[in-house]
Amino acid sequence: MMNIILFGGPGSGKGTQSARLIDNYGLYHISSGEILRDHIKRGTDLGRTADSYISKGHLIPDDLMISIIEHTLDTEAKDKKGVIFDGFPRTIPQAEALADLLKRRNSDVHAVIGLEVPDEELTARMLNRGKETGRADDNPETIEKRLKVYHEQTQPLREHYIKKGQYIPIDGTGQVDDIFHSIREGLREKTGAEASKS
Numbered sequence: 514m515m516n517i518i519l520f521g522g523p524g525s526g527k528g529t530q531s532a533r534l535i536d537n538y539g540l541y542h543i544s545s546g547e548i549l550r551d552h553i554k555r556g557t558d559l560g561r562t563a564d565s566y567i568s569k570g571h572l573i574p575d576d577l578m579i580s581i582i583e584h585t586l587d588t589e590a591k592d593k594k595g596v597i598f599d600g601f602p603r604t605i606p607q608a609e610a611l612a613d614l615l616k617r618r619n620s621d622v623h624a625v626i627g628l629e630v631p632d633e634e635l636t637a638r639m640l641n642r643g644k645e646t647g648r649a650d651d652n653p654e655t656i657e658k659r660l661k662v663y664h665e666q667t668q669p670l671r672e673h674y675i676k677k678g679q680y681i682p683i684d685g686t687g688q689v690d691d692i693f694h695s696i697r698e699g700l701r702e703k704t705g706a707e708a709s710k711s
């Protein structure tokens with residue numbers, strides 16, 4: 514079992530690199546943002562609640578997010594050989610809850626991949642994604658708010674995981690293939706895991 518957290522600012526390439534990790538390591542993908550967007554699309558109660566936060570660039574409350582992840586771990590992700598957490602945790606209480614959830618399932622976090630990208634590039638990428646995909650929260654006002662929230666609430670997790678010896682810093686600028694190559698090297702060093710494809 515190998516559980517990996519993919520960590521980084523909004524627009525840092527978590528979704529893109531997740532797709533490669535799933536393919537190469539056979540991991541199950543849990544993207545908190547995708548779960549929430551799916552609820553919004555289906556018009557569920559949870560979707561309506563989530564939308565009221567997401568559209569303002571705020572994080573949804575920890576308790577709600579943690580219970581969604583717990584439910585996913587016990588349903589879709591049950592019996593998988595490992596999980597890639599994409600966009601979760603985003604706060605220290607979420608990180609502590611995740612450690613606890615995994616411990617209770619006789620597991621652990623094995624590595625945290627940190628995609629490090631400067632703010633200016635994050636902004637440019639999100640504006641571009643907004644144009645290409647129509648993603649509602651990729652607009653200038655919400656992007657500014659999301660970056661502020663990232664620095665205030667999420668970035669402290671970097672230090673948290675460095676202290677735990679789980680953090681793998683990755684330069685998230687440049688070509689997608691080169692970034693994935695660095696991730697593979699980092700994972701091999703930290704966990705001994707080898708990608709199935711070369």
Ligand code: AMP
Pocket residue numbers: 523524545546547549566567570571572573574578599600601602603607650659
């Ligand atoms: P993402 O697709 O990861 O960029 O997430 C899009 C939005 O969903 C974020 O800006 C938050 O409003 C919300 N969200 C996603 N993951 C979390 C989380 N772990 N905690 C709280 N809010 C989240």
